[in-house]
Amino acid sequence: MAELPPLRKVIARHGLSASKALGQNFLFDEQLLDRIAAVPGDLAGKQVLEVGPGPGGLTRALLRAGARVTAIEMDRRCLPALAELEDAFPGQLRVIEGDALKLDHAELMGGEPFAVLSNLPYNVGTALFVRWLAGAKGSENAWPPLWTSLTLMFQQEVAQRIVAQPGGSAYGRLAVLTQWRSRAKLAMKVHRSAFTPPPKVMSAIVHVEPAEMPEGVDARLLERLTEAAFGQRRKMLRQSLKGMPGAVAALEAIGIDPQRRAETVTVGEFVTLARALTAEG
Ligand SMILES: C[S@@+](CC[C@H](N)C(=O)[O-])C[C@H]1O[C@@H](n2cnc3c(N)ncnc32)[C@H](O)[C@@H]1O
Numbered sequence: 329m330a331e332l333p334p335l336r337k338v339i340a341r342h343g344l345s346a347s348k349a350l351g352q353n354f355l356f357d358e359q360l361l362d363r364i365a366a367v368p369g370d371l372a373g374k375q376v377l378e379v380g381p382g383p384g385g386l387t388r389a390l391l392r393a394g395a396r397v398t399a400i401e402m403d404r405r406c407l408p409a410l411a412e413l414e415d416a417f418p419g420q421l422r423v424i425e426g427d428a429l430k431l432d433h434a435e436l437m438g439g440e441p442f443a444v445l446s447n448l449p450y451n452v453g454t455a456l457f458v459r460w461l462a463g464a465k466g467s468e469n470a471w472p473p474l475w476t477s478l479t480l481m482f483q484q485e486v487a488q489r490i491v492a493q494p495g496g497s498a499y500g501r502l503a504v505l506t507q508w509r510s511r512a513k514l515a516m517k518v519h520r521s522a523f524t525p526p527p528k529v530m531s532a533i534v535h536v537e538p539a540e541m542p543e544g545v546d547a548r549l550l551e552r553l554t555e556a557a558f559g560q561r562r563k564m565l566r567q568s569l570k571g572m573p574g575a576v577a578a579l580e581a582i583g584i585d586p587q588r589r590a591e592t593v594t595v596g597e598f599v600t601l602a603r604a605l606t607a608e609g
Pocket residue numbers: 350351352353354355356379380381382383384385386400401402403406426427428429446447448449452
């Protein structure tokens with residue numbers, strides 16, 4: 329295996345001070361990076377999309393695991409460090425300079441299945457996550473998607489919202505829109521001190537795999553439903569869903585008490601409600 333210089337040396341050699349504007353917080357602990365790369369399971373020979381490789385800490389771990397990596401980075405200052413990795417792992421790494429929010433990932437990956445691993449600025453990470461959850465090419469019923477798993481670093485509070493169960497304040501739209509056709513788990517917590525510079529908040533890695541798509545449910549309708557229900561989460565459903573034609577009658581028809589609040593409604597119940605409204609509609 330290629331012998332690589334320590335990441336801190338690479339950063340110093342290429343003058344890569346972390347840019348606040350680009351949301352850069354780098355990871356240097358190679359053992360931690362290897363553990364993150366192991367979250368999706370064996371990656372040997374598999375296609376991986378990494379967004380925001382920066383100086384390439386996670387990229388190295390993925391290459392060591394034998395993955396075939398396509399990495400999208402918008403900070404051109406990082407490209408020379410990434411080019412060194414391309415040389416060290418011939419034929420295993422392809423670096424694309426660009427904004428991941430503006431690229432068609434399925435096209436970039438040649439229409440082949442791929443795992444996604446990423447440590448991104450939190451705002452970009454959440455925007456991409458919502459887009460990946462919408463399925464291939466952002467089309468709501470393109471399920472299963474081309475991605476086989478998403479292993480993503482989030483601010484811990486957002487990670488908890490993704491995996492949340494009913495009954496608590498973390499449970500909301502993000503949990504329902506993730507869990508209705510995916511399995512999501514909190515894979516590991518990452519202390520803020522692991523980053524350079526350390527961010528203000530704690531982080532966590534979430535791992536998501538696509539599950540079977542429930543039949544007869546219009547994804548857009550489910551989105552509208554959760555928006556209305558959680559938009560007024562303290563109110564009873566009969567109040568918060570008043571603006572959605574047929575919703576209150578459908579609640580009664582499927583045996584959900586309209587006096588309940590959104591945060592008590594399970595993902596399965598939201599799916600049943602969306603199915604009833606889809607059939608009506
Ligand atoms: C939090 S840093 C992490 C870097 C590296 N993955 C690590 O763990 O050390 C995020 C990286 O994402 C890049 N980035 C930010 N927004 C991006 C976007 N829209 N498209 C591609 N890369 C982006 C930044 O330039 C930065 O290198």
